[in-house]
Amino acid sequence: MNILGGGIFSGMAVTLKNFVRSYFDKSRLTTNDYSWQPDGELPKSIGEYPREEGEQLSETTTITNYSRNFPMLLHDDGEPMDTVRCVACQICERECPPQCIYIEKSTEKKERDGGKPQFYPAKFDIDVSVCMSCQICVEVCPFDAIVMNSQFELSSPDRFGGLLLRREDLLKSNDYYHKIHPEEAEARDKRIADEKAAKEAKKKAAAEAAKKKAEAKARDEGEKKGGAE
Amino acid sequence: MNLDLLKDILIATVPLLVIFPSLFAFTTWVERKALARIQNRRGPNRVGIPCTRISLFGLGQPAADGIKMIFKEDIVPRGADRFFHLLAPILALIPAMMVLCFLPLEFPFWNAQIKAMRAFALDSAIVFFFAVTGLGTLAVFMAGWASRNKYSLLGGMRAIAQMISYEIPLVLSAVIIVMLVGSLNAADIVREQRFIWFVFTPWGFTAFVIFFICALAETNRSPFDLPEAESEIVAGYFTEYSGFKFALFFLGEYIAIFAISGLAVTLFLGGGNGPGAGLHPWVPIAWFLAKVCILIALMIWLRGTLPRLRVDQLMSFAWKFLLPLSLLNILITGAALHLLAAVHLHGGGQLDALTDRKVDFNQIIEAGNPWVIGGLWVGSLLILYVAARGLDNLTRSKVRPREYKYAE
Amino acid sequence: MSGISHELVQQQFPEAEWDEVAGALIVAPEKAQEVAKWLLDHDTLTLDYCSNVTGVDYLERETKGKIINDAGEEETINKIEPGRIDVVYHLYSMRNKTGPLVLKQQTERDKAEVASLTPVWRSCELQEREIYDLFGVKFKGHPDLRRILMWDEFEGYPMRKDYIEPFDYEWEPTPHDEILEKHKKGKVFV
């Protein structure tokens, strides 16, 4: 038989315990604890951010290696527009669920560093007030041109223009991508390299096969000739 | 104009007007901080001294809140009764402030050797206290009615029902003390607790528990905060109050809490009595305030733990549990007092000649046979506990924790 | 979970059609309540749980069908399939833990009306109201047929395939061309 009001007393014991323990046991605090975050750039307890007035996190700060916020356009080393990976195929524009991407294809092709001439986006706008950070555009992109940025301090006093990211705002280098999502970027680069290697190997194989064929043909012909002699 | 009288009045009242509102500010901070810690949060920790980076654990928060409240727009709903809408918060504050005067706080500013100053040395202080606090109910209903809001109206209705119901066990548990002391004067009651605080007697303890529960209900504290039940009727009677009017309500509510805690301290916890109370005239005041703070801490703790009762359960708790129990308590107190007196007289004790009463309680305790008194103590507690359990079983017979089955 | 054989139902109600592609049993609205009651009270079926109720709108469309013409030759002609609205019920049995059996009622688009199965399964109550709201299908015998998701004054049935939404009267002010221009000029009312 329990005592009168026993449930209330046991509840009060729980709250008293929490009251006392909250001063000693950090894991009890509701405040979010990012101590598992590998790099030390983030305040250990994000609950106290910003600690100083006007404190800004550095541009490459990410909450986690997998965090995603809004998309950005990747370019390789060199002049951004010369090495932009996007070829304005407009798949992401079609697939974007909230339809926040607006692309205008260039009229003529442009020479790339070490590649064929390609189209490029004359206009590439992302309306981040509509974007819902779903990463569908990243998945459907066949050229690995669009990836997720983790920049989250985007507030702007300009209600209309401030949240419309233009092509220039979206262009980010592959190095930057490596900084914010190291694991993901590495995996992506590896995959691209593998694909390229496979392609080249295939090409080589095809070329070799063609060569062999040609050689065989030549030998055949030679033999024929020899036979005829 | 009698200048001395004016001086007396000022000396007696100004400290009250300084101590309690500042205690209010401090309590809001403590409450927020303590609730935060109970809930494993940090609580207010930014506001400190303005223009510096010193945050002082957020102690500046009440001041910041107060300033914000004053500068907020005062919104009166269209169709509300403007006059009563304004009157209600004022009327909520005034009775609460008034009853502070009946507390046995003796400020030694003036001629301490001759007489300590008390605001109101009224012989029937306890009766007056209950009479004046009853006015607070009116303010609450006025607010509920004048707002022209259905939630407010529901809150006002709840407040009336709740406060009237809980007033009865509240008064009945105070009657115990009056029986023990034989006086309605707050100072007499405190003086009577020189040796033993009434909370350490079985009847006093039961009465204290009932009194405390009723005090929670009277001041709309959790788990009896039905008139302002946030999850049900938005904010109850002050749904439509904003800015300074809201602040007044808030202040009135807290002052009422101090007043009723002060009364509980006076009646059950020995008022200003405590170790070293005779050393300096300020010590009893410190003791008194410390005890009030302990009661308030208890209230905060309860608020952080308990959910709210429902309105019919609240009523049945008051009428079917607290009321019979306090009546029984009165019965047992009377019987015990007679028994004690009989034993006392049997043992050759004398009646108190000074007062008009048969026995002086303290005298009996001091002189009595410890076995008799101990037996009485245990017996009364047992009877009261069994009675409480029985009443509990009667009122909530079907409510029990359950066992659950599993399907594989 | 095992499915439920439709043949059992067809034995009792021979006029019920079995649609192989959809895997659904098509019953006439007049018969629907009777079939539903029978399914609910049947000893072995006991379809006591109606999980999902929804409508499907089919516009009038041209299909190519093959017929044998008078001359006995196969000929491809254009058939016009009239538009219709299906009301689909997914039925399960909680007691036997079997299901589903898909029940369909079909009705024409202009004067869409089917029988309400709310008297048989309470779970249809809100879902049928939703179909009434979004597809404009009237349910005969429904206790409380009002709009549910749209407001009472709303006109049209948004889930129909030919619904044309009115001009964006409650748009999110997003910074794009024309709307941006309008916003710059000031508050726009349409």
Place this chain on the structure above:
Amino acid sequence: MSSATATAPNYELIPQDGLETNLLEVSMGPHHPSTHGVFRMDVKLDGETVVDLKPVFGYLHRNHEKLAENMSYLSSMPFTDRLDYFNSMTNNWAYALAAEKLVEIEIPERAEYLRVVMAELTRLVNHVSLVGFFANDLGALGTPLLYAFREREKILDLFEQASGARMMCNYLRFGGLRCDVPNGWLDRAQEVVDRFPFFLDEYEKLLCENEIILSRTQGVGCLSRELATSAGITGPMLRASGVNYDLRKVDAYGIYDRFNFRVPYGEVGDCYDRFMVRMLEMRESLEILKQALKDIPEGPIMGNAPRVFKPKPREVYGRIEGPKGELGFYIIADGTPKPYRYRVRPPSFVNLTVLRDMCLGQKVADTVVILGSIDIVLGEVDR
């Protein structure tokens, strides 16, 4: 089996001394602290007693189904996150399950396990925050809610590390998962799972035997077995009414048949049963999680899904046991990359059918408790 709509008790107002009496009509919501979003209950009160109640929906209606019918199959995956925004993982799974029925895709073992892990973590998130909100509705000033949210945060951290987002995970794909979990994630998940029972013990001590909670919830909002079945109530609410029907057991979708777990059920079907069934279900979820985290194999996380999802004309209905009840997706494919008809069967919407029946004759304070015990999310009710 009774299935007729409950009618309000025949109410007569007795005029007293020539004074006219009226019922008090209160419109609770859409901006009310305890309607869990923009939901409205038009309540008619006699004093404090509820005489009539009409739920009003649609404040958050955005015609999710129409949106999905106008975009490709994959594109509506992120929109399913927004249905029941507490449980994006299970929403994803329900949609993926339905879509995978359309085309035959083999799902890799690791993906199946991770799906179960995510779904059970989601169940923990949902139940723990529901119980917190429920206590808040009862008037417990945020304390249980904040304890619950602290634990929820830990699980949301796990989601964030795995999928990049805390709530709108968008993690499942037709045929598997979008990406694998990062290194060390499974250990962190194990840690969270190991520590969760301590929290549950404390929570049970705080709430389950509290006299006030017992008297506030027992006998309030009773839902009979028959009505629950007929009204299509699903999930913990159905099991609280004493019907043993859990799709994880009945359908055994995914790989649920490999795990050893029990299904708690109540007998009375009142708010206390609904509350306790959820508390007990959390322990069972932890059991599943322990087994799944132990057995999880290495391997690929994506099956042989076609790059362009273009199923043949078919009709499918896929359903899973979501934390709130049976979440079903009914898809009609017509051979194009867009679904011809896309229908969500939202559990909390259907569960609201009996709100009125449960509330009639109760006190106004009980309506919020009953509503809280139904466990609705307006993103899903209104879609």
